[in-house]
Amino acid sequence: MSFAVASIVYAFQKVNTIYKSTEGKIIFLSEAAFETITATSEKVSGALDTSTQMFAFYVANNSFEGFNNVLQREHFNESYLETEKNPRSVFTGKIIEKINLKKPGIYQVRAKGILNIHGVEQERILKCEMIVEKETIKVTCKFSVFLTDHNISIPKIVFEKISPEIKVSVFTIMKGKI
């Protein structure tokens, strides 16, 4: 009897430790010799369990907007990311540092996880800033992705227009106790 109660309480507590992202933004930037391309998506979804420090984030690959022209966006979806085959880019893992995410404050942490872009998984450690407020956690993370790491090949003709290193910035606001 008491065991059942305890497990329910535990489950309840566990649920309460999960934060979900309500809004977010991913910006990527390619700075090549002849062209700078930037695109943004606001379709960022994610969850963070503050008790286990595990997290998962993803973005729909076809939701990126803001290329220099329509053709670029088409190439992005069809040739490079192949969004039909790989609809999402995902980062799942765990925060390395043990921090108390219930205590408001600004934390510099490192998220260790698997980054899946273009269906290719790479283990990464990403430096993030977490601003913990009463019921929200704001996460900012900047990192770079090398296209070769994710088997994204660029035709030689556009080589001067697309950088081999794509700079990515992620910003998301997460809310708990939903």
Add this chain to the structure above:
Amino acid sequence: MRRVKIVLAILFLIECMPVYLFAQFPYVRNVEIDKTVLNIKVQTIIQDKKKLMWLGTNLGLYNYDGAAFKLLATKQSGADVFITALFCDKQGTIWVGLKSGKIAQVKNDSLTLFIMDEGFPKETITGIIEDNLGNIWISTYGEGCYVWNGKRLYNFSKEDVLADKYVYCIATDNSGRIWLGSDGGISQCSFNNEKKQIKNFTTANGLPDNIIKKLIWDKTGFFWFGTDNFGVGKFFTDSFKIEIPAPFQSWNRGSVESMLLMENEVWIGTNEFGLIDYEFSGNKQVRNFINAEGFKYPSVQCLFRDDEGNIWMACKNHLLRSPGERIEFLKTIDNKPISNIHATMVDTKKRLWYSNENGLNYIIFNTDGSEENKIISIKDLKAPYKILTIFQDAFGYVWVGTFDQGAFRINPENNQSVHINDTKGLINQSVLSISGKRSVIWMATLSGAIKIELGDDALKLNCEMKIEYYNSQNGLNNNFIYQVLMDQNSRVWFAQDGKGISMLDKNGFHHFSEKDSVKSKTFFSITEDSNLGLWFASTDDGLYRYKKNSKNEEVFYHYNLANGLPSVHITGLCADNNGNVIIVCKEGIAMFDLDEESFHWYKEAVGIDNLDSDLNTTSLSPDGIVWIGCSNQFINIDNNLEENRQAPYLTFVNATALLDQINLNEYASISASRNYLAFNYQGIWFSNPSEVNFQYKMEGLNRDWINTRDKTATFPDLKPGRYTFRVRCSRTTDFLHSQEINYSFVVLSPIYKRGWFVLLSIFILGSLTWALLKFRDQRINFVQRLEKEKLASQFETLKNQVNPHFLFNSFNTLANIIDEDKTKAIEYIEKLTDFFRQILVHREKDLIKLEEELEIINDYIYLQQQRFEKALIMNIQVADIQWKNLLIPPLALQILVENAIKHNSLTTSNPLVIDLFFENEYLVIKNNLQFKLNKEPSTGTGIQNITRRMQMLGLPAIIVEKTESHFIVKFKLADKK
């Protein structure tokens, strides 16, 4: 009940590993890192490729070259300095792990953070290591371990099934695999093509403890591991078997903090129980040094052995250095201090026999590290005991020689003895030394040498003995013999007092003296080395050696201070079976290495100082250890160990040309303007840093080697040319076998000495001279021409003035005036003379003032007007102010006025009007034209002359305009400079 069990268990454990106070101990010396700081705690020690030692401490990173500890600067301000891990990779880069989790490298002599995109760990770095793929592995206490593959940092932690994230140590095995010791046992990790593999080994696999604090690889295929609570053990990496050595089956020495593996033993540093020395080969002896003499440090955090064999220990805020197992001291036996050792001998059972005022003793060394002392009472030997020599014969019997009481042959197992004295036929009862081979025993006495041949019943204590005498009567030089030695070639050697060395072979006696280069007269000790060379110790003249030379003749060699002997006063001599000869003096113990043909030595730095040893106290044990008995201690020297570096290690630190670094890996061309060279080198020899000598020679400058102790050589002004800087380093003043390094470079000639520059300079100089000459020529021509023109002008003017017409007209006019007006006539003459005088005054000059020219004009006009009266009108409209500073060639205007009068008709009805005025910047002289009927011939020289003179003086040309009615000349005059 349970508590009682624990207490019983603890009691049991204590019972199993009793705490001994070990009398025998390695020498330990305190080393001061930095006088200016308190509480400096060494955490980790490494040695880099140049043999420089690096010490990571709580207060920063120090390096040590033997002479001084140097604290490295930290590049980033505010960076923490608590260093917990150090590693030198294959390229020689030094990696530094900090307590804060940061990672740094040593760059340009300072600590520089190693920035990675992934950021630094936030927990203490416990270890850094490189695998055979070149990945750098970093273990942390709290975040598992990391791998840096040169591009990215990867983490191994619990999610990757690493047993635990609290990692204490990281190590590689023979095949370069990475092993971790953590709170979760031992883990093997691999990282290949970004794939992680982890295997964990825990108590479930037989580990005694899951907390593994230290892993040390043993080349035979296993790790020595040290645990938090259950001591040390072996973990075999192929079979995954775990083995706990018998002495550690029940451990009660707390946490293992550090471990050091040596040839035969492993040293274990504990947190509270000092140092444990486990001899795993041989007699499996375990010794625990804590509160022992010379070792009072309960906590040993770090153990490190340098490549010279010195052991470094960090014990809280002490840094200790020890020669380790190579030298050990025995100062007490059964808690009684050792004193007055007269003779020593180690028997075939490794018992150490010695004599002192108590008579004959021996020490038994137990496997648990303890010692037992036994006193042998010899029947018939009377006090006071003066045993001068101890010897064991081929049959196991121990012989002792006494002062005044003859010799004894003793059975060491039952103490029965035979007294060999006058009754047996011994003529002298003072036996100074005994030696022998097989059944032949030789004794040195104060009445010559005695040879005893044992009978066939030599296995019996009281066997048959045949005694023969050798003294001054039958061939020896002297009766005072210190030692007799029979060598492998059955020659018998005699060390004599005052008479040098004698030798007896099949052909009889041979005596060696100064003609054989044996200068010393008194020898007391002889030994034969493993290459059958013979060594003779003198009391005052060092060491003599008898061996074959290159011509295969046996000759004597002499060794003294210059060869590295600590002293020429030798007290003990003994050859071991590893190719060494051990020489004992008051100042230290030297060893001659027969392979290297050189000495090395132990001195004050390893606690060997002021030795007071008797003549027969240096003995070889069957296990190769040499025991030396001194007045207050035994010293044992183990030469069985792996050979360590025995000479300074010489490397360049850097080289500079006028403060700029030279890349010593490349041939350099030094420009003349940077020709101030400095070479810094180091000869690292931690064993005796103060004895390192250098010699350098700049090939191309120096003919001879220059001796120095400085670690810098500077060359302020090398002449252009090719050079090789050679430096060598020795621990003695003998550089014969010393290590040498060198660096070749070229000093370029200064630019003004290079061929092309010289040629160019000559060319330019030639051109300049030529141009100058040419210019001068032109100038001379010009001046000459000017002079000529001037002369021409003067001539012209004079010619004109002395023109008979002018004079005729002037005198005619004068004649008219004289009649009419006498005063006017005088005035006329005055004006005329004035005119001529002015012409004479000014004709030599290039330029005169306009004012002066106008005076001439005025005089001239006056003279002419007397003749033409109203037919000549001269209008001078020049304001005073305009004259100032203006210069004009002399008579230029006068010539023009004269021309005007000459070429025009002058009548009262049509007068000649001459105007002189300024128009803008021009002085204009203008007259109306009314031609004469009978034209005077015009030479045209007047205008031409003025034009040339103006040109030569560099003045603007005159402008001549001739209209129908007027003749106009314009001057642009020069300003007065």
